[in-house]
Ligand SMILES: O=C(O)CCC(=O)C(=O)O
């Protein structure tokens with residue numbers, strides 16, 4: 001397995017492994033270690049079938065089934081993002097996936113099925129690099145804080161409850177997912193590194209602060225954590241796979257391709273409770 005880093009903060013291209021073949025124990029360990037170290041891995045020319053994508057994701061843990069996004073017709077654990085069937089604007093904002101549950105995903109495996117000729121790039125930012133760039137007094141302020149994360153923030157009814165079936169699914173998703181609380185700074189369970197764990201997608205407020213203080217602090221943290229020096233940007237070719245550590249990153253999917261057809265498949269691995 002060859003690893004080529006893309007930026008000082010985050011991201012690496014992995015070559016020399018084929019995710020369509022069964023990975024031996026050593027290759028699995030190398031991949032898991034690379035994920036923790038580089039936070040997002042890119043593999044070219046993989047052309048994964050949904051079954052294979054599910055099996056690769058399962059090497060990292062149990063899989064999560066999304067309460068709102070549609071599932072692949074054959075594989076329930078693979079969700080489909082299809083620009084001709086869905087309005088994908090909700091991913092065009094910095095977010096960490098599914099932080100609205102008690103045990104947010106450890107990571108995701110995203111597979112590009114069909115991509116526009118140009119545009120549709122995805123960006124990832126390192127929450128560890130963003131945390132490490134803060135001053136010591138600021139880190140001390142954040143250490144004791146927790147924040148609320150709410151599914152309602154990224155999934156407004158106007159876009160996800162258009163048909164009767166969608167509305168029923170949407171109402172159930174909201175009922176099943178009351179807001180949850182996570183520390184503002186989390187310690188990565190494998191590397192032990194600290195990282196910011198708030199993002200614009202789902203974080204609504206900092207629990208211990210007044211509304212005005214929380215708004216100001218979150219605005220700062222969202223802007224701070226997504227500066228170009230903390231991120232990597234990937235231009236997709238069909239067949240590419242990205243695997244990201246969702247405990248130490250956030251991401252942003254550019255919706256700049258108009259009516260072009262873009263189809264992505266995602267498998268989501270459950271993680272542990274952030275501490
Ligand atoms: O479509 C993409 O590039 C990423 C969308 C996204 O946010 C996700 O799959 O979690």
Ligand SMILES: [Fe+2]
Pocket residue numbers: 091095096097251
């Ligand atoms: Fe996402």
